[in-house]
Amino acid sequence: MAETSHDVIILGAGIGGAALAAALARGGLDVLLLEKSATYADRVRGEAMTPWGVAEARRLGLVDALTAAGAHYIGRMVGYDEVAAPEMAEAAAAPMAGFASDVPGLLALAHPVHCQALYDAAVAAGATAQREVTITEVAAGAAPRVAYAVAGEPRAARARLVVGADGRPSSVREAFGVDLEATAPRNRMGGLFATETSGWNRDVWTIGTKDDFTYAVFPMADDNTRVYGIWSTDQRQRFAGEDGAGRFLAAFDLDCCPHAAAITGAKPAGPMLSFLNNETWAPRPYMEGGVLIGDAAGWTDPIIGCGLASAYRDARIVAETLLGTPDWSPEAFAPYAAERTERLRRLRVVSDIFTGLYCAFGETGRRRRRRFNETAATDELMTAHLAAGLAGPEAQPPEIFTAKHVAYVLGA
Secondary structure (H helix, E strand, O other): OEEEEEEEEEEOOOHHHHHHHHHHHHOOOOEEEEOOOOOOOOOOOOOEEOHHHHHHHHHOOOHHHHHHOOOEEEOEEOOOOOOOOHHHHHHOOEEOOOOOOOOOOEEEOOHHHHHHHHHHHHHHHOOEEEOOEEEEEEEOOOOOEEEEEEOOEEEEEEEEEEEEOOOOOOHHHHHHOOOOEEOOOOEEEEEEEEEOOOOOOOOEEEEEEEOOEEEEEEEOOOOOEEEEEEEOOOOOOOOOOOOHHHHHHHOOOOOOOOOOHHHHOOEEOOOOEEEEEOOEEOOOOEEOOEEEOHHHHOOOOHHHOOHHHHHHHHHHHHHHHHHHOOOOOHHHHHHHHHHHHHHHHHHHHHHHHHHHHHOOOOHHHHHHHHHHHHHOOOOHHHHHHHHHHHHOHHHOOHHHOOHHHHHHHHOO
């Protein structure tokens, strides 16, 4: 069996893994990047990046690669919702600029294209990268090692550090013996990549609720759009079956949204998938010879759209740690774990508010959203959670991330 030696082996070449590989290779480290897929698949999330995520990608020197791949900025949020007439929602449109220096809005890019752009950037920076890999063994400890196969040919590699970046169902996390803490599922979320949606303004995204359906629309480049829906956990089969994608698009026939026809008349350009929405975190995502980043170390609720930003921050902090000191002992990653734990805790509070506003169906939710709309323009506390999601959770004071503040915003 051929065996190679490297400074770092990264397992998983999604957003976090490929971004980290690019940064480390550019910094002069010998990086082996291994990815199981032959081509990146639509994972029905991860399409729009908040401004603080763009700032993290810029610090890693990767924004130009994303814009070259077709990313574009979404400059406004219009909250089309059943409790407000469309003209009122448009009058209260929220600009997405100003939350991070020189970032004009949310950065939108189809997830498979995003991953490929980072993979190419890692290779261009000097990382050794391999696709269609089957991992057969992962070991951290004093002598980190990975055994894998490519087209049935067994290979092995050693390194000073193995990084697990292989997403939610992480086999590396399991091999490392790291457990996740988790919240109970809040709701069910589904999504679809749609084309022929030129009737939707490319500069506007929206989130709103109608009856028992919360929806969100994120325009991509050209005439493509990512649409999401959120509904109750007891309606598991709501959009199941062969005609699920068509019924999902039909659910966007919303009288509160004046441009809904651009969605209901669209064509599916990817799978319609749904999943239970919850949050997880690993209090100690590191050990001797190993560290976890991105969803492998726990994820945030997609309703707040901070998953990409968080993955980029993981990559940036771990890159700075590895490039900034020869000490790669477990203690070197303790500050990363502490920052990440508090970051995800704060983002869980942001998720609590978003869910309480938009996914409390019926009169309770309508009352909360009416109150929010009536007071948001004059009460900065009512919109602090929005600023935390767009500018980063550290941009707001600690008292914002408490049960007391959640109750204040929701009117409890």
